[in-house]
Amino acid sequence: MTISRRNFLKTTAVAGSALASPVYLRRAWADEPLVVGSFGGYFEDSIREKVLPKFTEATGIPSRSVPTSSGTSYYAGIRPAVAAGDPPIDVGMTGGGEIIRFADIFHRFDPSNVPNVKNLGDKFVARGKDEKPYATAVLSWYSTFVQNTDYFPDPIKSWAEIWDSNFSNSLGWTEDITISGLLEITQATHFAGEHLLATREGARELMLKIAELKENVTLWYRDEGQFQQGLQSGEIPAGQYYHDVTQIMIADGFPVISVFPKEGGVIDFGSWGILKGSPRTDAAEQFLNYCCDPQVQGDMSRAIGTAPVVSQQAAGMSDEEFAAVSSPIPPIFVDYDFQVREADWTTEEWAKILSGA
Numbered sequence: 001m002t003i004s005r006r007n008f009l010k011t012t013a014v015a016g017s018a019l020a021s022p023v024y025l026r027r028a029w030a031d032e033p034l035v036v037g038s039f040g041g042y043f044e045d046s047i048r049e050k051v052l053p054k055f056t057e058a059t060g061i062p063s064r065s066v067p068t069s070s071g072t073s074y075y076a077g078i079r080p081a082v083a084a085g086d087p088p089i090d091v092g093m094t095g096g097g098e099i100i101r102f103a104d105i106f107h108r109f110d111p112s113n114v115p116n117v118k119n120l121g122d123k124f125v126a127r128g129k130d131e132k133p134y135a136t137a138v139l140s141w142y143s144t145f146v147q148n149t150d151y152f153p154d155p156i157k158s159w160a161e162i163w164d165s166n167f168s169n170s171l172g173w174t175e176d177i178t179i180s181g182l183l184e185i186t187q188a189t190h191f192a193g194e195h196l197l198a199t200r201e202g203a204r205e206l207m208l209k210i211a212e213l214k215e216n217v218t219l220w221y222r223d224e225g226q227f228q229q230g231l232q233s234g235e236i237p238a239g240q241y242y243h244d245v246t247q248i249m250i251a252d253g254f255p256v257i258s259v260f261p262k263e264g265g266v267i268d269f270g271s272w273g274i275l276k277g278s279p280r281t282d283a284a285e286q287f288l289n290y291c292c293d294p295q296v297q298g299d300m301s302r303a304i305g306t307a308p309v310v311s312q313q314a315a316g317m318s319d320e321e322f323a324a325v326s327s328p329i330p331p332i333f334v335d336y337d338f339q340v341r342e343a344d345w346t347t348e349e350w351a352k353i354l355s356g357a
Helices: 005-015 042-059 072-083 096-101 115-119 159-163 182-190 200-211 224-233 243-251 281-291 294-304 319-323 336-355
Strands: 034-039 063-068 091-094 125-127 133-148 171-174 217-221 238-242 256-259 266-274
Touching: 034 042, 034 266, 034 281, 042 063, 042 281, 042 294, 072 096, 091 281, 096 266, 096 336, 115 281, 115 294, 133 224, 133 243, 133 281, 133 294, 159 182, 171 224, 182 200, 200 336, 217 224, 224 238, 224 243, 238 243, 243 256, 266 281, 281 294, 294 319
Parallel strands: 034 063, 034 091, 171 217, 171 238
Antiparallel strands: 091 266, 125 133, 133 238, 133 256, 133 266
């Protein structure tokens, strides 16, 4: 069976425990509920069933969820409503690229109103040019090096090993180089300390280094299920994949392991932002503050199967719980500023390089 990320979230949502409620100062709130938009499907089910009831219990703020897309089309579609002061949701979730592309539609909040934001590292807090915060990461997930142990029993130690000839015609990799993290992996591995993605010349240097993988990568995949099946069967015995989904494959008895190389796994995350014009800004700030609470972070990870955006110690997670979703090795972050600025150029340039043009 192919385990998509949606199926994975369904599995963890069913298996996860209920969230505990930290202590918050309660006060009277209007009966109109806070409307929280989140990625659709089983993830939204998990937010509705396992997060919002505990938030309401802890704060007294009524809330409800609606499914939304995380992509550009959704936020482009609601931009006119936000500009008119009538956003369809109060709080929205989005990925790193969209949180930059649509920074203008999100409310800038006073950190003193969201004190738990101090628990997050700088890269987990989106700030405008004025340095005022407007979104906070609340959950994350990793892609790592995954290998079929029947074919490659020894875990790699560094991403540098994927260029070795022992992986000739053996690897599967995400085709979209702008979001796969391969640019950032290559920079961290072969150009440590440099910021090549600051310029097109530097980005092209990275792509030329990545092109050296052509003899090793047998599948540049768009469909993650295709790679997953090849990984399980040994037809494509190694490559880049999701750490959390790999844990499900391991539990199902497949001979695979997820490896965090010494340079780190590639982290991606979802962030909450408050839409400008929301009539429930105060309640929305309380919601962001609640989700950044370390105790809630640990409980969300157990309930939903995502990684916390605070430390293992702060989240109160056991080594086993933390290893299932994360790693103590500092992560590799996707350069979203570059992705937003140069995605089209990079896609075209990479296609030329890959084809040998």
